[in-house]
Amino acid sequence: MYNVPLPNGDFYAQYNSVVDGKLDLEYISALTDLKASIKYRYAEYEQSKKNLEAVPEVSRTAGEAKALLSCYSPSLKQRLLSELRDRLPKRITELAKTVDETIRCPYCQLEPAGRWDHFLPSGRFPDFAMYSPNLIYVCEPCNSGIKKDDLVSPIRSTVNPYYDALDSTSLLECVVSVVKVNDERKLLLNFAINNKAGGCAYLVPLAIRHFCAYGLEAKFISVSAEELVGLINDYHFMFGLRGRHLTQVELDAWVESKRSSIRTLYPSQNYWKNALWVGIQACSDLLAYLMERCDRARARPPLP
Template identity: 20%
Template structure:
């Protein structure tokens, strides 16, 4: 996971821009009329996210045509996003683009390697329709992470995956992602999570949940497989120059560079475990 600077966009600006682009006057009026409910939902989100308690927000369990607030249905609230923020021709698309650009180098913060192509609702709009266009609930994401996570919602603190805007500090600065080398031919890599023991139980569970939600064991494994195949030629050169020491020095450098950029990246875990494997360094890389 990579941290992202939280958006500075004002919710009311985004809402008003979406409402102004609605041609049906009745719908615009009805949406404006539920301003208090919008504000309550936003204030509740702000209060809960500060303590990582978003799971406490009650989901809406009704169908698309059921009323959420005033005379406004779930379908109409979801439509604020899909019909008035996402389409290229809508004025609120500018906010959509601004949010996407929050991810440095367009790299997905959830997996740390995918290309950002969409926005992910941290709390899904189907269950939290009043938060469908709240900037803090919209996170730049790659297509795989966006699709992977949409299924369920957290009902306890420990079931919450990491939120790139709000879960920073120790989730970023302390290592919880590791890998091991399987001595197969060719070598394969297995990723796993091991949170620091001094973390509280919820935080330990949350990094595991994040790993599961985004199918990272499988997806990191694919990245590692490609990397191993390109490392082969490079390490052969290092081996011929200085045997095992040459290979270790090359891997040490890669592990150092990767860790200084992102401690919990698939690359850091990969190079660390390769470096620690005498089997790999003495010829397993072939």
């Protein structure tokens, strides 16, 4: 869950431009007749941007709906993607070049985005089929497999990366603890939405509903495994193999340096890696866990 730069421009003028470029006379007639209504609907969307579930549906004839949906064309999608890349902060575009990072889905943060999601679904709201603020670049699983009409209304369970103040509120947290299982220490992760987070009154309940609807806890725990293996291996090869363990102060400084590098690449405080490393840094038994892992590794007999 993170914010994406909002599209800008004269969206009603864009609608008129698309209408003027149509070749199908049936579509031209319907879209021309709808101009005044579409202008009103775009204003209605803007006025309700913090509460889009309150935007009413408007009955359209089958012909009108078909004409409106025809405006959502491949050329429009390509233009929107080009404009999105231009709006993204330079840091993100440079990151894409250096670490082969793609634009990540703002709904789940995990999968590469590749589809335009109609936030208010086009089947019920054809008026906004080509309205840029209603189109969000997301991944295929979230677009096709998770986000359904009932996640938008009557009670919204999907955050809006354009309008909800996600980056200004620390919503996502991860508690990392060490538990003993059969006399062996293991790391236990618990991702959740901080229900005491500040910000707008509606944001925390909305984030909790989104977090649950998209199954983010299990997904974040799954992808965290690679980070934890990297942490353990780094400690083992840098310190454990030398027969030396860090002091708590030294460990704190080492973990902070790793956390800082992650925060530089991904500054959103609600990015799962940032939450994970905050949790790792706060884990009081981390040193004992790492020491035990290294001691067990050194005690294993060498392979023949």
